[in-house]
Amino acid sequence: MTTSSVPAGDQDLAAFIAGLPKAELHVHHVGSASPRIVAELAARHPDSKVPADPEVLADYFTFRDFAHFIEVYLSVVDLIRTPEDVRLLTYEVARDMARQNIRYAELTITPYSSVRRGIPAEAFLEAIEDARKAAEAELGTVLRWCFDIPGEAGLESAAVTCDIAVDQAPEGLVSFGLGGPEIGVPRPQFKPYFDRARAAGLHSVPHAGETTGPQTIWDALTELGAERIGHGTSAVQDPRLLAHLAEHRIPLEVCPTSNIATRAVATLDEHPVKEMVAAGVLVTVNSDDPPMFGTDLNTEYAVTARLLGLDAAGVAALAKNAVTASFLDEAGKSRLAAEIDAYTAARS
C-alpha cells in the first residue's frame, strides 16, 4: 500500500519536511517493521508463511481490511523469535527513522509478546538496549522506550509488563503505556499498574479516545495519570476536555493516516486535528504503525500541513511541539529545538 498524499504543488514543502530534524512520540516497534525488515526476518525463518522476497512483500502488505491488517501484524510478530531478531528489528527500525531525519523517537514496545513467545526478559532487554546504543552511535538517532500493556491480553499482561518495567527497567525506558482495543477494555482496571510504574519514575502515556468517546480520555487522565494521550481523537467531542488538555498542557499524539486505516476517522478531511489546534491543545504528529498503514512520519507531516494549512514555518513549529512534548531532558530538548531552528533558518 502506498500513500501519495502530497499534491504535486507541495513538493517544496515535502522536501523541507524530509530534511527537517524531527522527534516521534507515538510509533510501535513491531508496527514499524518495513517490508525490507520483514524480508530480512522472513529469510531467517524459512518455515514462516511470510514471503522473504521484498517485491512479493509489497503485495503482502496491501491490506484488504482491518482484520487482514491484524493477520499480517501477527504474522510479523511470529517472525520475532530470538533475541537476535529483536535486535535486528530495533536497529533496522532506527535506520528507517534516520533516513527520515528522525533524530529522537520514543518507541512503544510490548515486551509481553516476546516474553510470552519464550524470549527471556533479560535477553529481550539486552537486545533492544544493544540496538539503541548502536543506533545512537552509528545512525545518530536517539531511541527511548515506552513499554506498553497489550490491553487485549488482560491483567496478566499488565502485571508482567509492569514487573519488567519496574524491576528490570533498562536505561532507555522512559514511559509506560497501554495499547490494544479500547472497546471492552476499560482503562481504570489498569490503575494499580500505572500507579506502580509512575511511582518508579516512569511517565504515563496510554492510548485513549481512538475508538471510544471522551470518557476514555478522562479515565486515562484521572485513573492512569496520563501525561500525554495516544490519539485522543474523540477529545473534540467534549469542549470541557479540550479546555482541560489545553490548560494542563497535556499533548495529544495524533496519527492521521492510522486513524483512517483503522476507521477511527472516516476521511482525512474530517480529521479533527484542526479543532484540537484551535482549542489550544499541544498537538504532535506521529505515524503509529507506519509501513503497515502505508505511511511514514514525513508523509504524516505533509498530511497534517495540508489539514492545518501550514507553511514551512508552521511545520517547523509542529516539529518543535514534539520536542516540547517529549520526555527528553531539558538539555536534549534545547539541542533538538536548536537543530530545528537552524535548519529552518537556513532555508528561509
Ligand SMILES: [Zn+2]
Ligand atoms: Zn498506537
